[in-house]
Amino acid sequence: MEKSKLKFASRAIKAGQSPDPATGAKVIPIYQTSTYIQKEPGKTVAGYEYSRSENPTRTALEKNLAALEGGKYGICFASGCAALVATVHLLRADDHVILGDDVYGGTFRVFDKIFSKVGITFSSVDMTNLDAINHAITEKTKLIWLETPTNPLLKIADIKKIADLIKEEDNKIMIAVDNTFATPYLQNPLELGADMVCHSSTKYIGGHADVIGGALIVNDKQLAQDLYFIQKSVGAVPGPMDCYLLLRSTKTLQIRMERHCYNAKKIAEFLEQHAHVQNVFYPGLVSHPQNHIAKKQMRDFGGMISFVIKGDKKNASQFCKSTKLFSLAESLGGVESLIEVPSIMTHASIPHEKRIALGITDNLIRLSVGIEDVDDLIEDLTQALR
Numbered sequence: 001m002e003k004s005k006l007k008f009a010s011r012a013i014k015a016g017q018s019p020d021p022a023t024g025a026k027v028i029p030i031y032q033t034s035t036y037i038q039k040e041p042g043k044t045v046a047g048y049e050y051s052r053s054e055n056p057t058r059t060a061l062e063k064n065l066a067a068l069e070g071g072k073y074g075i076c077f078a079s080g081c082a083a084l085v086a087t088v089h090l091l092r093a094d095d096h097v098i099l100g101d102d103v104y105g106g107t108f109r110v111f112d113k114i115f116s117k118v119g120i121t122f123s124s125v126d127m128t129n130l131d132a133i134n135h136a137i138t139e140k141t142k143l144i145w146l147e148t149p150t151n152p153l154l155k156i157a158d159i160k161k162i163a164d165l166i167k168e169e170d171n172k173i174m175i176a177v178d179n180t181f182a183t184p185y186l187q188n189p190l191e192l193g194a195d196m197v198c199h200s201s202t203k204y205i206g207g208h209a210d211v212i213g214g215a216l217i218v219n220d221k222q223l224a225q226d227l228y229f230i231q232k233s234v235g236a237v238p239g240p241m242d243c244y245l246l247l248r249s250t251k252t253l254q255i256r257m258e259r260h261c262y263n264a265k266k267i268a269e270f271l272e273q274h275a276h277v278q279n280v281f282y283p284g285l286v287s288h289p290q291n292h293i294a295k296k297q298m299r300d301f302g303g304m305i306s307f308v309i310k311g312d313k314k315n316a317s318q319f320c321k322s323t324k325l326f327s328l329a330e331s332l333g334g335v336e337s338l339i340e341v342p343s344i345m346t347h348a349s350i351p352h353e354k355r356i357a358l359g360i361t362d363n364l365i366r367l368s369v370g371i372e373d374v375d376d377l378i379e380d381l382t383q384a385l386r
């Protein structure tokens with residue numbers, strides 16, 4: 001059976017993971033080495049020279065993640081932000097980028113504070129609005145960077161429609177989708193017309209809140225070569241131990257995601273009918289404004305929920321302090337359920353007015369629903385809401 005024809009759960013376990021040829025070890029070893037001997041000057045044993053350029057544990061992870069996204073090439077980095085920065089290194093001074101208006105805070109910061117210094121400009125655009133995207137394109141635009149679902153309001157952008165819009169204009173704008181919230185199990189942007197997928201593997205791919213990592217997946221050979229060149233030149237590479245942990249994690253990605261989705265849907269439905277809850281944002285609810293798009297481009301709706309609690313900032317804080325199973329913490333995507341107040345925690349660096357305009361009010365709460373028993377989670381929320 002050809003590996004690329006295998007279904008997701010089989011690819012997760014097989015892709016990139018042939019037994020070690022030297023020893024027959026079934027599990028990819030942690031090749032904890034910086035350098036490799038050469039048979040004679042310039043003649044390597046198996047193509048490896050130095051671990052910033054290439055490391056076999058990393059190669060296995062890169063193949064594995066590429067296979068999970070249905071892409072040809074995976075390029076791994078030390079963090080999701082390092083993966084983003086590698087992408088921006090493809091650009092030149094004076095190039096223009098169109099950025100989702102509620103992208104991850106660290107993504108905004110990279111454009112706003114780092115690359116603005118070398119003359120790369122950007123516009124923030126609501127990616128659910130095709131006209132707004134069209135309007136923002138200039139002859140200098142080289143990259144569209146979007147997330148779907150977004151953070152923390154779980155807005156859904158129509159990847160295929162955006163890709164069609166760009167291709168119709170026949171301009172050479174690259175479309176990159178940060179697929180961290182959806183994971184390769186729920187959504188595959190390359191199939192929908194994107195040129196590149198980015199992951200913070202720190203989140204669902206890692207899944208156990210114990211690794212920081214990032215990855216890019218592409219189909220175009222030249223683009224992959226450019227990115228491998230940036231990877232080794234800039235050097236923000238993941239260590240072999242982290243690659244090993246991520247390979248261990250992807251084996252259970254599907255079953256974890258199935259449970260994340262199952263739990264989140266039940267909790268979203270519970271919150272939606274609760275008297276102390278004003279509004280729930282979850283792409284799987286029919287009340288979600290882009291539910292029809294989510295249904296079309298995602299296999300299921302993920303483990304993230306945001307909701308507006310009735311009351312003010314104090315009520316929101318009080319509620320988040322009162323949960324016992326949901327831990328009060330930033331980050332997301334792990335097996336353990338987390339709760340946070342975006343306006344005070346993850347999104348505190350956004351200026352107040354912009355935050356309110358986006359809908360990130362002081363009484364908005366974000367849940368990263370874990371894989372615990374859903375009845376226990378609902379009971380915890382019930383007592384905290386009380």
Ligand SMILES: *Cc1c(COP(=O)(O)O)cnc(C)c1O
Pocket residue numbers: 079080081082104106107147151178180181200201202203212213214
């Ligand atoms: C966490 C996150 C990032 C950044 O990834 P790091 O691994 O923390 O550098 C980027 N995008 C999204 C959507 C994220 O949630």
